[in-house]
Every structure is written in structure tokens, then in C-alpha cells.
Amino acid sequence: MDHRGYSFCIKRSCPETSTVYYVCKRFRKGCKAKITVRSGAVVADGALHTCDVAVPHVIDVRSEMRLELQRRSVSNMATPPPVVWQEVYDGIKRLHAADDATLTIIPCAPAVSIVKQTRKECTGGDVYEAILSPSVRCVSDKDPRSFLQFSVVYLTHATTGIHRMIGFGHPDLSLIQRYPKITLFIDGTFSVVTKPFSQCLIVMAFEPAINLYVPIWQLEPENVTCDFEVALINAVLDQFPRANLVGYYAVKWSIYVFQTAKSKARSAPANLIRLLSSLWTKSQKKSVRYIRSIVDETRAKTKWNAFWKFFFKTWMERYDATTWNVQEMMRVGVDVINRTNNPLEKYNRDFASRMSTHPGLLAFIEGTKREAARYIRRIEDIKHLRQTASQHAPPAKLEIPEDYESFE
Known part of the structure; x- marks a missing residue:
């Protein structure tokens, strides 16, 4: 029943006295209100209602x-x-x-x-139309300089159709291209590639003034360091025909894989990589004989034969020895700043950790802008002594062993 704007339900009744006892319908929420009805008339009105709920605004x-x-x-x-x-x-x-x-x-x-x-x-x-808008193309709302460096579409073979290349770079970081004969580092990363693109190339240069590797665009470098990928090497040589190609020190990786997979072949000397780099300019056959003479091939000769077969097929036939023979580069005066791909490998991991996997193109551009701004702040902090640049190991001096000349 309803009484004074509240709803009640029967708790119990007494037919002998024609009395019905009611409680508030919200008694389960703690309301103690109750009434007593006898012969159709309310004779008692109990405790006050505590279930009043204000109507929210x-x-x-x-x-x-x-x-x-x-x-x-x-x-x-x-x-x-x-x-x-x-x-x-x-x-x-x-x-x-x-x-x-x-x-x-x-x-x-x-x-x-x-x-x-x-x-x-x-x-x-069309997302490619969107990247031409000022909010995406420019560095920021307050900086009208272009962050979009190029957007190129070209036709390829009929079976592959149209290819598109888009390049981004912060104008402040591009100032490093004014250095003559700088060294470029190029590496590809796939975890942050946005569809429908197939690869993202990171281009960095060593900034000697602050001892940092900086994302950059430079068209006429003296040296280019990249991974041992045939397509990438061919593209670098085609784009920079006058530059010295310095391949990542992937020979070390090959021997590491060989030693890990073949536990009994772990008898190679610690300086085997250096010997390969330093002796290869002399006589290839003599170099191999000399290195095998100082390696204990006991119970692992078959595995070492397999390694040398792999070495000749990969690093002599597939790739030119001049791309990994660092000793010869140093001898002719090539400025080898870094002999490994560690600078870009670590940077690619850090860059990917600050973005989602395979983001959209617009989200990728926004993340790239934040990354460029972070580098600008870091450079300014180093210049004003608020940060210190990472320390780099000095170049290793490779020397030919004394007994090599007398070895037959």
C-alpha cells in the first residue's frame, strides 16, 4: 500500500483483530518505517523513513x-x-x-x-592527405618549420605497383649536416612500422661536439655504417657511391653462433675476430692456415671445417671483404667511429618501447615528434652541463702477431 508518498508491504497480519502490520518496501536497505492498519484505518505510524534519496542533478x-x-x-x-x-x-x-x-x-x-x-x-x-595538414606536417603548433622532409610516390614493376617513401626529421637535428664528411649509421626496425609500410629505417649521425648519436638527414657522408643485408648494402652504395661502407661487425656474431651451437668448438682464441680483421689484408690462404695453427681443433676438426666453409661462402662470396675488414679501413685512413651496431640496436629498442606495436601513421608521426623533442632537450642539457654524454671506448689498435711473418 501507499501512505504519505511511500510504499509499504505486508509484514504480517492478524485476522482475529483485523490488524495488518506494514513495513517500508526498502526495509532491506535499513529503513525502519512501519505502520499498523486495523479495520482499514491507520492506527499507528512507526519510525521515520531513512530511505529518502535525493534526486541527483x-x-x-x-x-x-x-x-x-x-x-x-x-x-x-x-x-x-x-x-x-x-x-x-x-x-x-x-x-x-x-x-x-x-x-x-x-x-x-x-x-x-x-x-x-x-x-x-x-x-x-586519405591518411597521406592528412600528413600534409599543418598540425601534422609542422614541428608543433608554435613551430611552423616542417617536420615532414619528403613524401615520394613512384611506380615499380607491374607486379608490385606503387611504392611510397616518407621521411621525417627535426630541423634542429638537421643542422648537423653542416659538418663536412660526417659518418652515418643506418638500421631498420620492424616493430614500429605502420601499415601498409614494410620497413622503418633509422638514420643517425655521430655529433662530435657533444659525443652523441643523433637522428639526422645527410646526403653526402664520408662513411656509412649499416647492417649486413644485401638489399640495404646495395641501396646505400647506390645512394652514396662515394662514401665508405662500414658493415656492422657481424663476423663476431657468426662465430658466436657457431661456438654456441657447437659446444666442442669453443677452442677459438679470444682475439680470433681481431686476427681475421688484421691478417685478411695480407694473404687469405696464409691467414686461414695461421689462425688454424693456433686453434685447438682436437675432436672438432669437422665442425671447424664447416665453419670455414661457411665463412668463405658468406663473408667472401656474398659480401665484399672491404665492408667488414676494419683493419684495412683504418690503414687507409677511414674514420671508423664505431665497429658494432650497438648504438642503433639499443636506440631502436628504446624507441619501440616508447610507442605501441605497429601504430597508425599519424600516431607514429606524433611519437617521432616526441622523440625528436627529447633529443633536442638532451643536446641542450649536455651543452649546458645539466647532463653528461655517454662515454665511448677508444678505438682498438689491431696489430699483426710477430710470428706471422715467419709462418709458412
Whole structure:
């Protein structure tokens, strides 16, 4: 029954006295209110109601959120849609914090669809058109310089169709190209490649003024260091025909794999890599005989024969020895800054850790901008002694063993 605007339910009844005892329907929530009805009339009204709930003050902010989502989605197309929604939602909450009201908002999933649809309408669904917009192309809203260095489309064989290359670089980092005869480091990374691209190449240069490896673009370097990949080496030689190609010290990796897979063949001397680099300029056959004479091949001769077969096939036939013979490079005056691929391998891992796996193109551009800004801050900190540059080991001096000349 209803009484004074509240609903009650029967707790028990007594037919002999025609009495019915009622309790508030919200008694399970702790309300103690009760009434007693005898012969159809209320004769007792018990405790006060404690179930009164104030009607919340509700504000519908969906129209306001939609307009703000559309504005932000166009002003910065590189920001991921979920981030746009979170920023708008946080702003709406701060705006109505003093109202003490319940907000009716647009949830995340519909908001993401609004952002994507707005961007699609602005660019016609072409993400390559979106990267030409000022918010994406420029370094930042306050810096109108171009972060987009080039966007090239060219036709290939009929079976492969169209290829596209896009390059990005911060103008402040590009100032290093004014150094004459700088050294480039090139490496590819796949974890941050955005679809439909197949590879992301990181190009860095050694900045001698602050002892750092810096992302850069340079068209006429003196030396180029890259991984031992046939396609990459051919591309580097085609692009920089007058540069000295310094391959990563991958011979060390080959022998490491060989020794790890063949435990009995771990009798190689610690300086075997250095011997290969220093003696190879003399006589290849004599160098191999000399190295095998100082290696204990007991019970592992077959495995060592397999290694040398692999070595000749890979590092003499597939790759030119001049790309990994560091001793010969040093002899002719090539400035070998680093003999391994560690600088870019570590950088690629760190760069990938600060981005999601295979992000969208716009999200990739935004992450690249943040990475460039981080490098700019680091360079400024080093210049003003707020940070110190990483220490690099001095170049190793390779010497030919004394008994090599007399070896027959």
C-alpha cells in the first residue's frame, strides 16, 4: 500500500483483530518505517523513513563533448582517438567540478568513432592527405618549420605497383649536416612500422661536439655504417657511391653462433675476430692456415671445417671483404667511429618501447615528434652541463702477431 508518498508491504497480519502490520518496501536497505492498519484505518505510524534519496542533478554534456571532440580531432590529427576522448573527458569534468552534478557523457567507443569519422571527412579518408595538414606536417603548433622532409610516390614493376617513401626529421637535428664528411649509421626496425609500410629505417649521425648519436638527414657522408643485408648494402652504395661502407661487425656474431651451437668448438682464441680483421689484408690462404695453427681443433676438426666453409661462402662470396675488414679501413685512413651496431640496436629498442606495436601513421608521426623533442632537450642539457654524454671506448689498435711473418 501507499501512505504519505511511500510504499509499504505486508509484514504480517492478524485476522482475529483485523490488524495488518506494514513495513517500508526498502526495509532491506535499513529503513525502519512501519505502520499498523486495523479495520482499514491507520492506527499507528512507526519510525521515520531513512530511505529518502535525493534526486541527483544531471547535466547532459554530450553535445558539448561532440563539438570538442570534432575540434580536437581536426586540430591535431596525430593524436590517437582514445587520447582525444580522454583529454575532452578530463576537461569536461574540470569544467563542471563545482556543479556537484551527474554528467551524461559520450562513452569512449562512440567518441573514437566520432573522431575517426571527422578526420575521414576532412581528408577524404586519405591518411597521406592528412600528413600534409599543418598540425601534422609542422614541428608543433608554435613551430611552423616542417617536420615532414619528403613524401615520394613512384611506380615499380607491374607486379608490385606503387611504392611510397616518407621521411621525417627535426630541423634542429638537421643542422648537423653542416659538418663536412660526417659518418652515418643506418638500421631498420620492424616493430614500429605502420601499415601498409614494410620497413622503418633509422638514420643517425655521430655529433662530435657533444659525443652523441643523433637522428639526422645527410646526403653526402664520408662513411656509412649499416647492417649486413644485401638489399640495404646495395641501396646505400647506390645512394652514396662515394662514401665508405662500414658493415656492422657481424663476423663476431657468426662465430658466436657457431661456438654456441657447437659446444666442442669453443677452442677459438679470444682475439680470433681481431686476427681475421688484421691478417685478411695480407694473404687469405696464409691467414686461414695461421689462425688454424693456433686453434685447438682436437675432436672438432669437422665442425671447424664447416665453419670455414661457411665463412668463405658468406663473408667472401656474398659480401665484399672491404665492408667488414676494419683493419684495412683504418690503414687507409677511414674514420671508423664505431665497429658494432650497438648504438642503433639499443636506440631502436628504446624507441619501440616508447610507442605501441605497429601504430597508425599519424600516431607514429606524433611519437617521432616526441622523440625528436627529447633529443633536442638532451643536446641542450649536455651543452649546458645539466647532463653528461655517454662515454665511448677508444678505438682498438689491431696489430699483426710477430710470428706471422715467419709462418709458412
